[in-house]
Amino acid sequence: MPCDVPTVSARNTSLQIAAEAGAKALLFIDSDMEFLGDAYAKLAAIPKCDIACGLFFTRSAPSSPTVMIRQEEPDNQFSLRSIVPDGKVQEIDACGMAFTLIRDSVIKWAVEQSKKDSIPPFRHVVFGEDLDFVMRARKAGFVAKCDTSIIIAHRGDVGFAGQPELCSPMAGHLNHPFGMTR
Secondary structure: OOOOOOHHHHHHHHHHHHHHHOOOEEEEEOOOEEOOOOHHHHHHOOOOOOEEEEEEEOOOOOOOEOEEEEEEOOOOOEEEEEOOOOOOEEEEOEEOOOEEEEEHHHHHHHHHHHHHHOOOOOOOOOOOHHHHHHHHHHHOOOOEEEEEEEEEEEOOOOOOOOOOOOOOOOHHHHOOOOOOOO
């Protein structure tokens, strides 16, 4: 997508183009992600799942996964908490779009729902358009999973004018960049 298009608009346009093309899946990759070459194949191989993601983290310290599960609260509300990575595939309730595969069933649902409700699939909300999208898809009955063995590094180089954000001696423990030990 052109770099002057807002994220929400780019995500919605991508869904529309994928639907019109009859795509089997759509892979969102944020421009500041770093991943190994087999990451897509691993995502595509996750069974019985409509939305699949790798394990990615916030860019700022202390860093935590931006892959979450829903936690019910006593007041009939809920909160989201980061998953605890274990190297396995986990069912999730929300995730960012940093490195996320959306299968055709969800693409079709999102585009049809948007036409029906006149609400875009990705919309501006306080806690993030990507988390909102996945939570609504889950509510509609779709399955979302994260393969926590697929580590996706969140680099600061792009968003920070060439100044690497991962310069902390603890960077290997924060954002899991490649080439560094954890």
